[in-house]
Amino acid sequence: MKITDSDVIRFHLQVIHGINVKSVESKTERLFASGAKVFGVPLENLSRRFIPEFGLVPGFLVDACSFLLERAGTVGLFRKPGSLPRIKSLRAKLNRGEACLSTAFAYDVATLIKQFCRELPEPLIPAEIPAALLKAQTLDSLQDRISALQLLSCLLPARNSSCLHYLLDFLSKVTQRCEENLMTSSNLATVFAPCLLPPPNKQEMSEGRFELRILVLRTFIEKPQMFGVIPKAVMDSMGFLINCPLLKDAHSKKHSLKVLWSVKTVPWIQGKTKVRPAVHQRRRESNLPRRPTLRRSVGLEVFPNIAFFRACMSCEDSSPAAAILDALSPSSKQPSPNRIKRDMRLSLFPGLGQGQTASSSVFSAVGKLQAASWSKRISL
Structure with a gap:
């Protein structure tokens, strides 16, 4: 156009x-x-x-x-x-x-x-x-x-x-x-x-x-x-509008004017380039992987050495030092994700492993975190 x-x-x-x-x-x-x-x-x-x-x-x-x-x-x-x-x-x-x-x-x-x-x-x-x-x-x-x-x-x-x-x-x-x-x-x-x-x-x-x-x-x-x-100011804006990415994807004059007039700022007068990204660029950005949610961040990023906490509470018969060396050794098997989450709770709140009831305040706080819907959890 x-x-x-x-x-x-x-x-x-x-x-x-x-x-x-x-x-x-x-x-x-x-x-x-x-x-x-x-x-x-x-x-x-x-x-x-x-x-x-x-x-x-x-x-x-x-x-x-x-x-x-x-x-x-x-x-x-x-x-x-x-x-x-x-x-x-x-x-x-x-x-x-x-x-x-x-x-x-x-x-x-x-x-x-x-x-x-x-x-x-x-x-x-x-x-x-x-x-x-x-x-x-x-x-x-x-x-x-x-x-x-x-x-x-x-x-x-x-x-x-x-x-x-x-x-x-x-x-x-x-x-x-x-x-x-x-x-x-x-x-x-x-x-x-x-x-x-x-x-x-x-x-x-x-x-x-x-x-x-x-x-x-x-x-x-x-x-x-x-x-x-x-x-x-209008003369300076002509080059901007000719090269505006909003008009490059337009296929008709009527459509292009609607897209152009939807911009409520005048960046060429203010000296700024506040231009909305093109449609294909927004689609490409939407396909990128999302950032991890709170549930994953707490387990893998805030506590990266989760194996250490699991080892402290793993075995009652063996010594804690032996359990730690066994957990940190390269040949040790990787625990399953479900066990990591369970052991993390036990390490943070050891009273839960001894039959603490759900009426405690600590358990109620953890239960509220687990009961929250996935869409409402905050991303870091």
Whole structure:
């Protein structure tokens, strides 16, 4: 299975922030040409220019933002509407490929930018992302909200990310002259929220949800440098996830994601390798012999010279010294396990060999040890 950047980013969002994001469907390039038309045309069919810091950006957006950047001090820019007859004339000229922005009014060009974003067949922010953006804005700490928004911005397709990043960077430059134009980041976010984050249904049209959209765009306008930039921690984790042993045994993408998301730690961020062993490794370890239980340990490990204790109590007629030499000699026969256990009890508790009753405390303790079930005995 091939792990992509989006898989790693969605994994971080799930584990760290608890945000589930569906995979953004990749749109195939359309083969038809749109000519010089600008409005209502997909991004891949527009005439685009390569901007080193952003990538391929539609030519109309580059010309319009460059034109307005020189007039960024205009009061109420993007808030005050332009003239409808002039805007209609400009649209017709732009769709014919005419260069007409140099003589236009600032309010008219600003309105055309909003119409351009609103009339795209596919929104700049794909349908899988807005719900996650709003959820990210409800996180507790400011650092978590910014981190989640940054990760979500990295899930946009390349052409959408380039265009939106360029627009947000331009709006950030407009706010730098807010003392002149009276357009703060909050005002610009309010104006562009219906264009970039339109509500998909009536339930999303509430005032509270609209405020969340404003906060999302306000964060991007105030921090355009973080848009589409993968954090270093996520970059460092990509090598770990690609070589993760949990994915090597997976046979399908669905199964592998379940196995991957079952890991609740993030070892590549913490600098530790807390990885569960693979399935075949756990099976191999389960086949290894178990450690001896208490019953065996007491007889053979705690008292290794059990023959010595047996010899002390073996024969009443022979002397103890002769019995010890007989027991320790190499030629002596090995006693049976049952006799070893019996003789060990006699050596430790000699009173039992003289007919001591079962009511004694010592016998009761030994009897409890013998009566315990095998599964409950403690292993050393």
